[in-house]
Amino acid sequence: MTISDQPRLRLLPMSDHVRGKRSAVTCQLKCANACLGPECNTSDNPHFRDIASSALSRRSLLGLGLAGAIGLVVGDAAGGGASGAAYAAQPGTSGLAFGPIDPVNRLVDEFTVPAGYTWQPIIRWGDPLFSSTPALDFEHQTPEAQAGQFGYNSDYLDIIADPSGKSGVLVNNHEYVNPNIMFPATTDPAERRRRGDIYKAAQGMSVVELQRRKVGEPWSYVVDGRRNRRITVETVFELTGPAAGSDLVKTAADPEGRWVRGTLGNCAGGTTPWGTVLSGEENFNGYFAWAADTAAQKRYSGTSTTSTETGWEAYDPRFDAHDPDYVYEPNRFGYIVEIDPSDPTSTPLKHTAMGRFKHEGANVTIAEDGRVVAYMGDDERNDYLYKFVSKGRYTAATSTGARKRNMRLLSEGDLFVARFSGNSPAGEITGGGALPSDGLFDGSGQWIALTRDGESVVPGMSTEEVLVYTRLAADLVGATKMDRPEDVEPSPLTGKVYLALTNNSNRGGASAPVDEANPVSGNRYGHVVELTETSGQAGETFGWSILLLCGDPSTTAYTYFAGFPKELVSPISCPDNVAFDSEGNLWISTDGAPGTIGYNDGLFKVPLEGDQRGNVQQFLSVPREAETCGPVIHDREGLVFVAVQHPGENGAVGAQRSFFPDYVAAHGGGRAAAPRPSVVQVFRA
Numbered sequence: 001m002t003i004s005d006q007p008r009l010r011l012l013p014m015s016d017h018v019r020g021k022r023s024a025v026t027c028q029l030k031c032a033n034a035c036l037g038p039e040c041n042t043s044d045n046p047h048f049r050d051i052a053s054s055a056l057s058r059r060s061l062l063g064l065g066l067a068g069a070i071g072l073v074v075g076d077a078a079g080g081g082a083s084g085a086a087y088a089a090q091p092g093t094s095g096l097a098f099g100p101i102d103p104v105n106r107l108v109d110e111f112t113v114p115a116g117y118t119w120q121p122i123i124r125w126g127d128p129l130f131s132s133t134p135a136l137d138f139e140h141q142t143p144e145a146q147a148g149q150f151g152y153n154s155d156y157l158d159i160i161a162d163p164s165g166k167s168g169v170l171v172n173n174h175e176y177v178n179p180n181i182m183f184p185a186t187t188d189p190a191e192r193r194r195r196g197d198i199y200k201a202a203q204g205m206s207v208v209e210l211q212r213r214k215v216g217e218p219w220s221y222v223v224d225g226r227r228n229r230r231i232t233v234e235t236v237f238e239l240t241g242p243a244a245g246s247d248l249v250k251t252a253a254d255p256e257g258r259w260v261r262g263t264l265g266n267c268a269g270g271t272t273p274w275g276t277v278l279s280g281e282e283n284f285n286g287y288f289a290w291a292a293d294t295a296a297q298k299r300y301s302g303t304s305t306t307s308t309e310t311g312w313e314a315y316d317p318r319f320d321a322h323d324p325d326y327v328y329e330p331n332r333f334g335y336i337v338e339i340d341p342s343d344p345t346s347t348p349l350k351h352t353a354m355g356r357f358k359h360e361g362a363n364v365t366i367a368e369d370g371r372v373v374a375y376m377g378d379d380e381r382n383d384y385l386y387k388f389v390s391k392g393r394y395t396a397a398t399s400t401g402a403r404k405r406n407m408r409l410l411s412e413g414d415l416f417v418a419r420f421s422g423n424s425p426a427g428e429i430t431g432g433g434a435l436p437s438d439g440l441f442d443g444s445g446q447w448i449a450l451t452r453d454g455e456s457v458v459p460g461m462s463t464e465e466v467l468v469y470t471r472l473a474a475d476l477v478g479a480t481k482m483d484r485p486e487d488v489e490p491s492p493l494t495g496k497v498y499l500a501l502t503n504n505s506n507r508g509g510a511s512a513p514v515d516e517a518n519p520v521s522g523n524r525y526g527h528v529v530e531l532t533e534t535s536g537q538a539g540e541t542f543g544w545s546i547l548l549l550c551g552d553p554s555t556t557a558y559t560y561f562a563g564f565p566k567e568l569v570s571p572i573s574c575p576d577n578v579a580f581d582s583e584g585n586l587w588i589s590t591d592g593a594p595g596t597i598g599y600n601d602g603l604f605k606v607p608l609e610g611d612q613r614g615n616v617q618q619f620l621s622v623p624r625e626a627e628t629c630g631p632v633i634h635d636r637e638g639l640v641f642v643a644v645q646h647p648g649e650n651g652a653v654g655a656q657r658s659f660f661p662d663y664v665a666a667h668g669g670g671r672a673a674a675p676r677p678s679v680v681q682v683f684r685a
Helices: 024-030 048-052 058-062 065-069 189-202 295-301 400-406 463-468 470-476 663-667
Strands: 117-124 154-161 167-174 204-211 229-231 236-240 259-261 266-271 277-281 336-339 349-351 363-366 371-377 381-383 385-393 413-422 442-449 485-490 497-501 527-533 541-549 575-580 586-590 602-606 617-621 627-634 639-645 678-684
Touching: 117 204, 154 277, 154 639, 154 678, 167 266, 266 485, 295 470, 363 485, 371 485, 371 497, 413 470, 463 470, 485 575, 497 575, 527 575, 575 627, 586 627, 602 627, 617 639
Parallel strands: 154 266, 154 627, 236 349
Antiparallel strands: 117 678, 154 167, 167 204, 204 229, 236 259, 266 277, 277 336, 336 349, 363 371, 371 385, 385 413, 413 442, 442 541, 485 497, 497 527, 527 541, 575 586, 586 602, 602 617, 627 639, 639 678
16 A cells, blocks of 8 residues: 555654654655664674674674575655844855845745745756656656656755856756655556556656856756756666675676666765766665565664555566565665766766665765765764775866766775764763863764775675675774764865764664764754864864754754854754855755744755854745755855755645645646645845
8 A cells, every 4th residue: 555545644654753853754755764663773883893803704794594595685824034133144155145034934835035035946846858748737647758857856956057157957866756745545556556657757866958048147947958867767777886796786687786777765965076966875775675584684674564655566576675586676776876967878877886875965075185085974863974985086187088987986995984982071971962061062083994995894794795785884893873964065165074964863772872973862953063084085084073953042952053152043953965155154954844943944054164153044944844955055146046845745635735836826726736846046036
């Protein structure tokens, strides 16, 4: 039974458990109720020296038992909007001076921007990319139409301008679908299969050509643009790196273990210096029916399943990991994906050298010696922060050949996981969020190698096992459990790295006691950590401090904003994605604020230097039940872009809770519109 066939929200498994986070609908569709199942990370993270001296065998590590003899069996009310005098604005940002908006009540279905600004969508779910594709027809949607239309539930976003500044390309992830607000409920098997194929076509990624009359104006998208492309659950990807061709990624349909159909759960990402786009495959486990009968599978799914929300396993055997021919199909997802938006005929890549886990995304910088460094978060409670350092060096040339060489940089290199150490006495970290006596939550850290020179350095695990079961490898070397590591990005101005930690209801429990890097028990509002590499960008040591302890200062005593007076900041909760403007200010989008502080999610600017450091200022608010994703800040042009995901997610066909972004059409008579996830641009009125 899919969610469309069930009674509404009251029967969803997470309905009684979402105390101040996502809605139960998001939990069901986006991450397969991960917080309701058993905790995936039950390790006590022994230190590396303990492992090296132990008699731990590869077979016992992976829970093979008898099955190991023939191969690992793994399933595969009122709102704001006016400028708020209570919040301190920072003047001087190029083209983007603004007065922070008041927070908007979570029941308000509006997209709210500062005084002097306006907004419009660039492209919405269902808008056709090609003249041969029909416009979205809610009552007659087909898989074929959706495959040529802009996808659903937008997440990571970039707007990449060409040298002229008058043309460019938009790249956007489509993380998952919400059947309830796409279609009326049905129990007809044939109709459910037809919809299943629409869901396949609605996910993945979109590449869309853009144009405008002159630099600084808003963009419009181009039907039949030469770079227009949809990447879906059926697109063929090439596996790269040491795990490509391994027995752990082979299936009946791909006995070579080198060609994967589709990408799933595409969340955040990053754009590389060579012009390609990286996308993180996050909650892939919820797309497979599989048996959690090994340590390896439990570490990724937590529980066994016989059916999924999409229903694909009923007619596509690769999503039924109970099938002996497809037990390793799940091992082919959970990677960093790389696409070339300039070439719609190119084969996208999945990089096994960067590890397999629930990738929020990956963001790249170039180290002092020319090697590529990528930072990555594993978005699950009590999971880890990772870094990848390439073996090869970046070529700055812009030729097609140079781009192709650079696209292989992420196929070979060293993978690391982070261990944080605090510098305050343990007795001062009480779980209540009070600052220790030195006035900072801070300390040092170590990047612990999982692979070096392309080979495993984890005792008892082969290279292929480290890269396919990366979470297990990180457990063994004593990585630090973090409060849901989401986006992690280096500042292009300072090189400091900023890690968004959304929240963690289990922090402070037996499996994850508080520590200085995660100092709040039951961390409801999340926090942001600032890292400084102390031995170079490609080095293995770092310093760190907490930049923000999020929340509403008027109701949460422990909130902290890098020492800035908390009575002057905008309330912020559940940091998710981060970005930077040309002056080095940090911008944060949020996911979960409606349930924690009672306001719609939004986008916030945070200066990082001078007397304004830590001054959180809200720039925009997204509509009811939506999440703010993929911020792009072109401040020199006075433009801000965001992706608006799952507006009105708790509604149903005939009882929609949002009409974003087509408010006028929705209220002007006729059939009630469905909300449409969209990419929005904000500019001066």
